[in-house]
Amino acid sequence: MFGYTDGRFGPGDNITRVEALKVIIFARGLKLIVPDTLMPTLFVDVPKGGWYESVVFTAYANLMLGDYLGNEKLNPGEFITREEFVKMTQGIFE
Numbered sequence: 001m002f003g004y005t006d007g008r009f010g011p012g013d014n015i016t017r018v019e020a021l022k023v024i025i026f027a028r029g030l031k032l033i034v035p036d037t038l039m040p041t042l043f044v045d046v047p048k049g050g051w052y053e054s055v056v057f058t059a060y061a062n063l064m065l066g067d068y069l070g071n072e073k074l075n076p077g078e079f080i081t082r083e084e085f086v087k088m089t090q091g092i093f094e
Contacts, residue, residue, distance in 0.1 A: 018052040018076035020085055021059045033058045043074040052076060064088045 004010060015023070025032065032054040039057075041048055042065075046056045056074065059065050067087055068074050080088075 014079040016077050017074065017080045017084065018055055020080040020088065021064065022052070022055045024064065024089055025055065025058050025062075028062075030058060030062060033061055043068070043072065043076075045073045046076060059088070 034054045035057045037048075042056060042060055046053055056065075056076065065074070065088075067084070
């Protein structure tokens, strides 16, 4: 896990939904799943080949996106709420 491209870490910063997913995935020790190019896009706002496509796909494959399934958008750049974070992590460390 790395900080920002400018070298800072930012532990007091708010984090986005996709950044939170990456933290959860790394904390759980999961390997990122790179989706096949033929696989459909899960959300219209998660671009094919984007830096976080594999993060979103890994979260989907590990049942972390239950509240977002059926939605057209994930809004990956929005700051995550405490409630969303708890729902994403619920049960994954058991």
